[in-house]
Amino acid sequence: MKQLQYQFKDENLLLSALKHRSMQEDNNERLEFLGDGILNFIIGEALFHRYPYEKEGELSRLRSVLVREATLASLAKEFNLSEFLILGPGELKSGGAKRNSILADAMEAIIGALFLDSNFETCRECVLRWYETRLSSSVLGDASKDSKSFLQEYLQSRKMRIPKYEIIEVAGQPHAQLFQVKCEIPELNLSAKGVATSRRQAEQEAAKLILEKIKQ
Numbered sequence: 001m002k003q004l005q006y007q008f009k010d011e012n013l014l015l016s017a018l019k020h021r022s023m024q025e026d027n028n029e030r031l032e033f034l035g036d037g038i039l040n041f042i043i044g045e046a047l048f049h050r051y052p053y054e055k056e057g058e059l060s061r062l063r064s065v066l067v068r069e070a071t072l073a074s075l076a077k078e079f080n081l082s083e084f085l086i087l088g089p090g091e092l093k094s095g096g097a098k099r100n101s102i103l104a105d106a107m108e109a110i111i112g113a114l115f116l117d118s119n120f121e122t123c124r125e126c127v128l129r130w131y132e133t134r135l136s137s138s139v140l141g142d143a144s145k146d147s148k149s150f151l152q153e154y155l156q157s158r159k160m161r162i163p164k165y166e167i168i169e170v171a172g173q174p175h176a177q178l179f180q181v182k183c184e185i186p187e188l189n190l191s192a193k194g195v196a197t198s199r200r201q202a203e204q205e206a207a208k209l210i211l212e213k214i215k216q
Contacts (some may be wrong), residue, residue, distance in 0.1 A: 006114060006126050013117050015086070017109035020102060022088030028109035036111030038120075039067055042127045046135055053178060053197055058205065065132060072104035075130060081106055147149040147208040151183075154214070160187050163210070165203050166195065181206050190214070 003015070008014045013031075021027040043066050047059050065071065070076045076082070082097040087105060097100050115123040128135070152162050169180040181213075183206035184191040190213050194205025 001079065001084060004110070004114075004126070005129065006118075006122075008113070008117050009118050013113040013173075014110070017113040018081075018084050018106060019105070020091060020096065021088040021090065022091040022096070023086055024088070027108060028178065031032065031109035031112035031116075032105045033109065033112070034115065038115055039108060039111050039127065042124050043067055043135075044133070045130065046128060047072035050135065053195065054201075055205075058208075066131065066178075069100055069104040071134065072107040073100035076103035091179060138204045147204045147211060151207045151211055154211070160185070163207065165206065167199065183207055183210050185210060188214070 005140070016082065017031050019027045019034075021029055028092055038092050040063065043063050044059070045116070046065075047054075047062055047146060051059065051062070081103055084098050087102075091097075098163055111123065111127060114126060117169040128148050148163075155162060162182045164186075166182045167176075168182050171178045176193060176197070178197060180193055180195050181202035182191060183195050183200060183203065192206050192209035192213065194207070194209060195200040196202040196205050209212070
């Protein structure tokens, strides 16, 4: 599979990673288990270094976006993985090769197989290469706009005005700025400040803190 940009030394490992459990013996479940743990660590470490000012909760949420089934299935489709899956007769007839859950599991299994075939550093380099675009701040920003949306929907459903966001401070050098944004809901007498490396992310953080106060 040239799409992976990695040549397996032991092709049996790759075959095992592509073999769905509907094939019963020698399927990819154990490799999937291994790959899941490795992927979570690699993505977690990447986020830790790329977003040094984000809190644990936000890093966990971003990681969940990157390792969830939909993201893994999307990656598998870019590799045309459905053409290489080894499925039992029942799964073949039901279109299992196109099913997101099967594609996502196979991607995790491939990561596990790649690790066993090489070493952690090689596996890490491959995964980060595959995820290069998805790890960018702009892509993650688009994937993490729910806090502002949820807050706005909550207020509008109660006939209140939309939140007011105000930049309080911009600190740091031009290439490494920190934005402090205040979100204010006068009708609820609530306000919160969010700090992040972009205005958008700071607004998200402030909106998330407001939502937490509302839930209390």
